[in-house]
Amino acid sequence: MIQIAVLGYGTVGSGVVEVINKNQKEVSKKAGVGIAVKYILDLRDFPGDPMEKCVVHDYDVILNDPEVKIICETMGGVEPAYTFSKKALLAGKSVCTSNKELVANHGPELISIAKANNCNYLFEASVGGGIPIIRPLNSSLTPERIDGITGILNGTTNYMLTKMDEDGVDYAQVLAEAQQKGYAERNPEADVEGYDACRKIAILSSLVYGKTVRYEDIYTEGITKISKEDFLYAKAMKRSIKLLAMSKDMDGSCFAMVAPFMIRSDNPLYCVKDVFNAVCVHGNMLGTTMYYGRGAGKLPTASAVVSDIIDCAKHQGKFIFCFWDQEKVTLSSKEEMCWKFFVRVKGDKDSCGLMKAFGETEMINIPECQDEFAFITDEISEKEFEERIKEVSGVITRIRMND
Ligand code: HSE
Numbered sequence: 001m002i003q004i005a006v007l008g009y010g011t012v013g014s015g016v017v018e019v020i021n022k023n024q025k026e027v028s029k030k031a032g033v034g035i036a037v038k039y040i041l042d043l044r045d046f047p048g049d050p051m052e053k054c055v056v057h058d059y060d061v062i063l064n065d066p067e068v069k070i071i072c073e074t075m076g077g078v079e080p081a082y083t084f085s086k087k088a089l090l091a092g093k094s095v096c097t098s099n100k101e102l103v104a105n106h107g108p109e110l111i112s113i114a115k116a117n118n119c120n121y122l123f124e125a126s127v128g129g130g131i132p133i134i135r136p137l138n139s140s141l142t143p144e145r146i147d148g149i150t151g152i153l154n155g156t157t158n159y160m161l162t163k164m165d166e167d168g169v170d171y172a173q174v175l176a177e178a179q180q181k182g183y184a185e186r187n188p189e190a191d192v193e194g195y196d197a198c199r200k201i202a203i204l205s206s207l208v209y210g211k212t213v214r215y216e217d218i219y220t221e222g223i224t225k226i227s228k229e230d231f232l233y234a235k236a237m238k239r240s241i242k243l244l245a246m247s248k249d250m251d252g253s254c255f256a257m258v259a260p261f262m263i264r265s266d267n268p269l270y271c272v273k274d275v276f277n278a279v280c281v282h283g284n285m286l287g288t289t290m291y292y293g294r295g296a297g298k299l300p301t302a303s304a305v306v307s308d309i310i311d312c313a314k315h316q317g318k319f320i321f322c323f324w325d326q327e328k329v330t331l332s333s334k335e336e337m338c339w340k341f342f343v344r345v346k347g348d349k350d351s352c353g354l355m356k357a358f359g360e361t362e363m364i365n366i367p368e369c370q371d372e373f374a375f376i377t378d379e380i381s382e383k384e385f386e387e388r389i390k391e392v393s394g395v396i397t398r399i400r401m402n403d
Contacts, residue, residue, distance in 0.1 A: 077101055148281070278293075
């Protein structure tokens, strides 16, 4: 029997306990040994909870108990999760986490401490919730030179964009609805500004390059400026708008970005709706593989954490190789990246300077938006677009297109 401790008895932590208890037979069979929760660390007490007796408030009780071999960190945030995880690894206890903030900030350091102490720091649940994506990158896809990852990595914003698309509602209304349903936080910044997706693509990119992609270096744009009118245009073009997190390796020049894109209906990510996430990974031998499922939520995320617990149990005293060094990757600037741009302009197309700036372009008009027009540029670099768009007056918005 392996004893484990769960740090943080919130949504994911209580989910981990539920998965272990409900699927006890499967978990112990696949781990090759029984797994039992000995401690739950939380500031609160949980009177009446079946796990009430396992709750402790002092982390040292867990750290100093030699019976505890695996620690499951589901606290979120950098501190005290970082200090607790580091202490556990230094003591030779493996750590499994769902904490993308901590992994994006300190992942390579914690992995190297795990390696030095013959234990593991695993983080399957930190990206894509219940979707297996870290393990495929670390094992199944190892023969590949991966040159591109494009994903929908945030469930909250995908839910919001789906609602705007399907129900024709505006951003403020859909945000209120998402908050009411408990998808969006009271302070929704991390999701709607793209910060959450940015940390997740930083983690995936780091695993692809084997070095550290700093999330601070990733150009990130959220969905706060997307309106219901943008979706009317998208629909007229048989497209939708998705918040994409992408990472590209262009012959050694690495690039990563998070931004809303208009995507075509034949793009596999077009069908990813509501809180679902999906990640497309392109390898030079295999081509594209796609990973799809529930990117958030109690049991899907907990299931991914428990998959790591099982891996740790199977590899006691043995480090599972993970390619992620502390050396930093220098990302290319977005200025050289090329795409088509969709642009909405208020007023008249003959007097706004469009012809002079962009020449002949594809025009889009929809009956719902009478006092404006829209156009699509040829594929041009971000730098060129920014220079030319300055010459056009009355620009309402611009959205990149992923063709
Ligand atoms: N806020 C995140 C999301 C939770 O909406 O995807 C999972 O990381």
